[in-house]
Amino acid sequence: MSVRRIMGIETEYGVSVPGKPHVNAMMASSQVVNAYAVEVLGDRQSRARWDYDEESPLRDARGYDQSRADADPSQLTDEDLGLANVILTNGARLYVDHAHPEYSTPEVTSPRDAVLWDKAGERVMAKAAKMAAALPGGFPLQLYKNNTDNKGASYGTHENYLLNRQTSFGDIVTALTPFFVSRQVITGAGRIGIGQDGGRSAFQLSQRADFFEVEVGLETTIKRPIINTRDEPHADPEQYRRLHVIVGDANLSEIATYLKMGTTALVLSALEAGVVADGLMPEHPIAALHAVSHDSDLGYRIELRDGRSLTAVQLQWEFFEQAEKHVSETMGLEPDEQTADVLRRWSDLLTALESDPMSLADQLDWVAKKALLDGYRRRDGLDWDSPRLELVDLQYSDVDPERGLAQRLQQRGRLQRITTDDEVGAAESYPPEDTRAWFRGECIRRYGDDVAAASWDSVIFDLADRAALQRVPTLDPFRGTRQHVGELLDRTETGADLVRALAAGA
Amino acid sequence: MGTQERPQRGSSSSSEEAEEQPPAGPSPAATERKEELDADVDEILDEIDDLLEENAEEFVRGFVQKGGQ
Numbered sequence: 001m002s003v004r005r006i007m008g009i010e011t012e013y014g015v016s017v018p019g020k021p022h023v024n025a026m027m028a029s030s031q032v033v034n035a036y037a038v039e040v041l042g043d044r045q046s047r048a049r050w051d052y053d054e055e056s057p058l059r060d061a062r063g064y065d066q067s068r069a070d071a072d073p074s075q076l077t078d079e080d081l082g083l084a085n086v087i088l089t090n091g092a093r094l095y096v097d098h099a100h101p102e103y104s105t106p107e108v109t110s111p112r113d114a115v116l117w118d119k120a121g122e123r124v125m126a127k128a129a130k131m132a133a134a135l136p137g138g139f140p141l142q143l144y145k146n147n148t149d150n151k152g153a154s155y156g157t158h159e160n161y162l163l164n165r166q167t168s169f170g171d172i173v174t175a176l177t178p179f180f181v182s183r184q185v186i187t188g189a190g191r192i193g194i195g196q197d198g199g200r201s202a203f204q205l206s207q208r209a210d211f212f213e214v215e216v217g218l219e220t221t222i223k224r225p226i227i228n229t230r231d232e233p234h235a236d237p238e239q240y241r242r243l244h245v246i247v248g249d250a251n252l253s254e255i256a257t258y259l260k261m262g263t264t265a266l267v268l269s270a271l272e273a274g275v276v277a278d279g280l281m282p283e284h285p286i287a288a289l290h291a292v293s294h295d296s297d298l299g300y301r302i303e304l305r306d307g308r309s310l311t312a313v314q315l316q317w318e319f320f321e322q323a324e325k326h327v328s329e330t331m332g333l334e335p336d337e338q339t340a341d342v343l344r345r346w347s348d349l350l351t352a353l354e355s356d357p358m359s360l361a362d363q364l365d366w367v368a369k370k371a372l373l374d375g376y377r378r379r380d381g382l383d384w385d386s387p388r389l390e391l392v393d394l395q396y397s398d399v400d401p402e403r404g405l406a407q408r409l410q411q412r413g414r415l416q417r418i419t420t421d422d423e424v425g426a427a428e429s430y431p432p433e434d435t436r437a438w439f440r441g442e443c444i445r446r447y448g449d450d451v452a453a454a455s456w457d458s459v460i461f462d463l464a465d466r467a468a469l470q471r472v473p474t475l476d477p478f479r480g481t482r483q484h485v486g487e488l489l490d491r492t493e494t495g496a497d498l499v500r501a502l503a504a505g506a
Numbered sequence: 507m508g509t510q511e512r513p514q515r516g517s518s519s520s521s522e523e524a525e526e527q528p529p530a531g532p533s534p535a536a537t538e539r540k541e542e543l544d545a546d547v548d549e550i551l552d553e554i555d556d557l558l559e560e561n562a563e564e565f566v567r568g569f570v571q572k573g574g575q
Contacts, residue, residue, distance in 0.1 A: 012574040018565065025572050099572035148571075155574025220575040246575065372554070375547035387563035394569060395558060403557055414550065 001269035001330045002339040003262045006162035006235075006435065006477045008107050009118045011250055012100035012155040013125055013399070014144035025099035028132075028141055032101045033084035033094055035135055036128035041086060041448060048444060050085040050095065051453035051460055087454045089429055089445035090120060091437030094128075098221070100155050101125065101143065106437030107456070107477050110338055111262035113432055115254050116419050120427035122252075126399040145250045146397035147207035148191065150198035150390065154211040156220065157250040161243045161265065162235060162477065164272045171276045172243065173216055173227050178280040178304075179267050180226055180247045181289045182315035184209060185298060185353055186346075187260040189249035190369035192384060192393045194294060201385035202294070203373065205366045207249045209293035215285050220246050226285055234456035235477050243268065247289075252397060252406035254418045255363045259349065262342035266323040273330070277322055279306040280315060296370060298353060313353045320346050362416050368409060369396050439480030442489055443498075450495025463496045470499045 015032065017023040041048075085095035091106030103121035108114050125143045133140045148154045163172075188205030192198070196210050204210075217225035226247050233240040245264065251257045270276075282288040283303040291300050292312045301309040310318070324343055327335050335343070352360050361371040373389050376382050382389055398404035401411070409415035431441030436457075443451055443459050452462035452469055461470040474480050492498040532540070559565040 014569070014571050016569050016571075018559075018568065021568055021570070098574045100574045149569050150566075151570055153571040153573040155571060158575065221573060371547060372550065375544075375551050378544065379548060379551060387566050388558070390566045391558055391562040392554070394566060405554060405557070408553070408557065409550070412550075412553075 001266070001273060001326050002336050003265040003269075003342050004110050004336070004338070005265055005268065006107050006109060007111075007114055007261055007265065008105045008160045009114055009121075009257070009261075010102060010104040010156070010158045010160070011118070011121060011145060012097055012102045012157070014146055014149065014155065014397075015100060015141060016144065017139055017141045020139060023139070026096060029096040029099060029101045030084045031132040031135065031138065032125070032128045032141065032143065033086065033096055035131035035138075036094060036124060037084065037086040039127075039131050040088070041444070048087050048448065048451040048460075049453045050087065050093065051455040051458055087440065087444055088124070089431070089441050089448075090117065090427060091431035091435075091441035091444075092117065092121065092124075094124060098155070101128070106431050106441060107435040108432045108437075109434050111258050111265060111342060112338055112418065114261045115257045116423055116427045117432065118257055119254065119419060119424045122399050123424060123428050126401060129400070142403070143399045144394065144397045145252060145399055146189065146394065147250050148193075148196075148198070148211070150191075150193045150393075152197040154196070154208060154224075156208075156246055157248055158220075159243075159245040159248055159261065159264065161245070161268055162233065163241050163243050163268060165233075165237070165239055165241050167241065167268075167272050169229075171271055171274075174278060174281060175267060175271050175276050176243075177215065177226055177285050178277070178282055178302075178315055179264070179319055180245075181282055181285060181292060181302065182312040182319075183260070183263065184249075184289075184293050185312045185316065186263070186349055186364060187248055187251065187256055188293065188364075188366040189251055189256075189397070190366035190393070192373070192390055201383070203296055203370060203384065204293045205296060206293040208247060209289050212247060212286060212289055226289060236475055249365070250397065251365050252404075252410075253363065253365045253368065253415055255345070255416055256365050258418055259342065259345060262338070263319070263323070263346055266327070266339070266342065267319055270322055270326045273326065275322065275326055277318060279304065279308075280318060281305045296357075296366070298357060313350055316346075316350055320350060362409075362414055365396075365406070368406065368415055369393065372396070372405065433482035433486075436474040436477050436480035438482045439474060439485055439489075443495070446489060447495035447498060461495045461499050463499060465496055466499075472499070472502060 015025055015028050017028055088094055093104040095102055103124055105117035108117055129141055129143050132138050184206045189207045191204050191207045194200040194202050194204055212224045212226055214223050214225045216227045217223060218229045228244045228246045230244040231241050233242040248260060283305050288302045298313055301311055303309045357367060360367040372392055376389055396405040401407045410417055431437045440454055440459055450461050450463055453460040457475045459472045492501055
């Protein structure tokens with residue numbers, strides 16, 4: 001068992017046009033996406049569009065489809081509204097979802113790669129905002145990697161993990177509910193404001209926690225559930241299910257994203273092997289999710305169904321010990337490097353959270369943010385309801401390298417990194433080599449003019465010598481890697497050559 | 507799963523801890539350490555002061571988003 005599996009992160013960014021409150025958010029988001037697409041991929045006619053054929057957002061992991069008539073309009077994410085929607089050469093998807101620009105990383109196989117292509121997304125957004133402002137008739141706009149406007153609206157950062165189809169859904173709920181309730185002590189991005197509209201001024205660990213109202217469900221925009229049941233594997237459904245995690249925060253800290261993906265992957269591996277921590281289920285999961293987030297002293301004790309009451313950090317220790325035990329039982333003394341690294345960091349973080357949480361200001365978002373806010377309160381005598389503090393909270397997540405406070409902390413070495421600028425720069429242009437994203441991204445990069453559309457599980461060619469569109473399915477996320485098709489792509493000059501070679505069974 | 511009773515991870519044994527109990531109230535060393543940390547944070551705040559949007563109240567009020575996923 002290890003941290004390695006197919007995973008990815010989707011992030012909706014906050015968009016603001018300072019001084020122009022009447023600019024339509026959907027339009028501003030479209031400007032952002034289109035500006036980047038034109039600059040990087042060329043004009044609209046020659047650009048590949050997103051292919052919705054294989055999408056089924058109403059597929060429920062519990063085994064049935066919700067009827068379209070019963071669905072909230074915001075759930076119908078497979079209807080092409082003519083909004084900007086493109087595939088990038090790094091295999092990512094950049095588009096407008098609802099009223100936000102969204103970046104979905106390409107499929108990767110490790111937590112570290114998830115960080116790399118997620119950070120590439122921040123760069124895409126920072127550049128896109130500048131490009132949109134420079135367009136004729138454009139205006140300055142600012143993008144935020146956060147999850148709430150503190151006035152009642154929330155927008156998501158979703159993790160996706162590919163799971164073995166055999167994994168029981170009941171076990172997923174049993175294992176992951178206490179895990180998600182407690183992991184906020186590591187993954188929280190920090191927020192001033194309690195309640196969905198931030199009505200009470202105080203600090204809490206998570207941007208998202210207060211927007212969760214039910215334990216299990218299919219919705220993502222209303223009645224948000226801790227365990228989301230959307231089951232669109234974008235892969236062979238006989239073999240895989242997808243775990244769509246909507247309860248996480250948007251992290252700026254690379255360590256936080258790395259641990260978020262890594263620790264969740266470890267819990268899932270144990271789950272696939274049938275190891276389920278029972279007896280950890282909170283008596284009241286939603287209340288516990290909120291209470292843990294509201295207590296930055298980390299002393300809140302969660303009442304469990306088996307009668308015990310544990311702090312969030314103690315619950316995380318339970319999951320850590322289970323993972324450590326399972327890794328040593330299945331991998332012996334030598335787990336792979338990333339698995340060992342995630343376990344070591346996880347244990348170090350929990351130890352520090354027990355003894356001196358503020359010592360993690362250079363590692364975790366909520367601590368880094370709280371250290372800045374505490375500093376302002378002390379130095380300037382500000383209360384939690386000060387607009388200046390709320391501005392610090394907001395500007396922490398600005399993607400602009402000049403204005404963004406997290407970015408500044410990273411540049412100054414005050415927020416640790418696990419990637420380099422060069423690696424992130426490469427990840428903005430190039431796909432990961434070890435998933436089908438390599439085939440998708442390289443097709444866009446090499447044969448972009450011949451690609452009519454693409455999606456997670458297909459690339460569709462529009463070739464001059466064929467009347468019908470040619471669809472290349474990519475249902476297996478482990479095929480289409482550089483190792484698998486690199487040589488083929490290297491020797492084919494055009495999309496037509498590639499399709500011919502594939503048809504001939506290359 | 508195991509029980510919830512857990513020794514403090516990563517810390518020394520409880521008997522050692524008892525011997526090392528600091529006297530009540532912050533020691534001079536702790537006060538000095540806090541002052542160092544405050545000075546360190548102040549340095550970041552000075553830099554951030556120049557980055558923050560000018561009219562905080564208006565800027566924060568104007569940040570209104572539509573709901574998403």
